[in-house]
Amino acid sequence: MELKQIEQIAIEIAREAGGLLRQGYGQRKEINSKSSAIDLVTQYDTAAEALIAGRLQAAFPTYRLLGEEGGEQNHTGSSRIWYVDPLDGTNNFAHGFPVFCVSLALYDGNQPLVGVIYDPLRDECFHGAAGLGAYLTNASGQRTRLQVGQAATLTESLLATGFPYDRHTSAQDNITQLAAFLKRAQGLRRAGSAALDLAYVAAGRLDGYWEYKLSPWDVAAGVLLVQEASGRVTDVTGHPLVIAADKLSLIAANDTIHPQMWAILQQLDNQPAPIHPSATGSL
Numbered sequence: 214m215e216l217k218q219i220e221q222i223a224i225e226i227a228r229e230a231g232g233l234l235r236q237g238y239g240q241r242k243e244i245n246s247k248s249s250a251i252d253l254v255t256q257y258d259t260a261a262e263a264l265i266a267g268r269l270q271a272a273f274p275t276y277r278l279l280g281e282e283g284g285e286q287n288h289t290g291s292s293r294i295w296y297v298d299p300l301d302g303t304n305n306f307a308h309g310f311p312v313f314c315v316s317l318a319l320y321d322g323n324q325p326l327v328g329v330i331y332d333p334l335r336d337e338c339f340h341g342a343a344g345l346g347a348y349l350t351n352a353s354g355q356r357t358r359l360q361v362g363q364a365a366t367l368t369e370s371l372l373a374t375g376f377p378y379d380r381h382t383s384a385q386d387n388i389t390q391l392a393a394f395l396k397r398a399q400g401l402r403r404a405g406s407a408a409l410d411l412a413y414v415a416a417g418r419l420d421g422y423w424e425y426k427l428s429p430w431d432v433a434a435g436v437l438l439v440q441e442a443s444g445r446v447t448d449v450t451g452h453p454l455v456i457a458a459d460k461l462s463l464i465a466a467n468d469t470i471h472p473q474m475w476a477i478l479q480q481l482d483n484q485p486a487p488i489h490p491s492a493t494g495s496l
Contacts, residue, residue: 216342216344220327223319224331224350230315230331231331233264237306238306239309257300259299261315262280265315266278269317276295278297279429280299294319296317296318296319296430296433297430298315298317300314301313301409301431310405313333314408316433318437323455325436328347328434329434337349339412344441346359346441359415359438361466361467362414362419362467364470366473369399370399371398371420372420372421372474374394390423394474407427408432411435412435415438421474425462426461428460432456433456443468445471447475448461449462449482451475
């Protein structure tokens with residue numbers, strides 16, 4: 214099956230799951246915690262993932278699937294795997310804060326093939342496939358190609374970040390990094406959805422994004438969108454992202470802002486600041 218066909222199926226599934234979330238938004242929720250008191254899950258997370266997993270396994274029975282709520286399913290041994298976040302921004306959803314989405318991505322090993330991020334409240338679908346570009350289809354059905362922003366300096370950049378679930382107990386809480394970028398950037402946002410932050414970088418609504426200790430399903434779709442929108446995504450050391458890593462820390466921006474963000478994070482993470490990998494041809 215061609216990537217464009219796979220992308221279209223993923224869009225349809227994401228929209229269906231998003232409809233379920235839209236119906237549940239504002240309704241009474243059963244809220245439980247997972248890894249910590251601030252790592253929440255609702256009945257809508259699990260219902261949306263069950264819907265998505267069922268649809269994907271029916272359409273792609275030989276592909277593996279890794280979901281935020283259900284773990285790995287469909288142990289086929291295939292190198293192709295779906296990364297599924299049925300509700301990215303659960304804390305927002307639980308509190309009635311209108312920033313959350315459905316995120317689906319297909320990878321072959323470490324290579325992103327298809328990415329879909331659907332915002333059900335705004336009816337905005339960010340989608341793309343490797344080598345075929347990334348697009349935003351809005352509520353009226355208009356499709357626009359995504360392109361990262363053209364900011365040249367941090368002082369003209371709008372950045373975004375998030376904070377790890379273990380921030381109450383871990384020294385690596387991103388607060389020092391936040392303060393450093395607040396002093397340098399034109400603006401900084403923390404909206405609470407890593408997937409949408411990456412989609413917004415791809416769309417040029419944000420100029421850069423960094424975050425620590427993420428999971429593959431948080432960022433898999435967004436990585437493809439940013440790359441297809443002519444942006445750069447690496448880990449915080451400036452090296453290629455390994456999507457299957459247990460905890461992902463990354464930078465996403467255009468080719469000009471990325472090295473500036475990288476240099477600051479290298480300094481703050483108490484690591485030496487060698488030549489940026491892009492200058493050595495390793496990216």
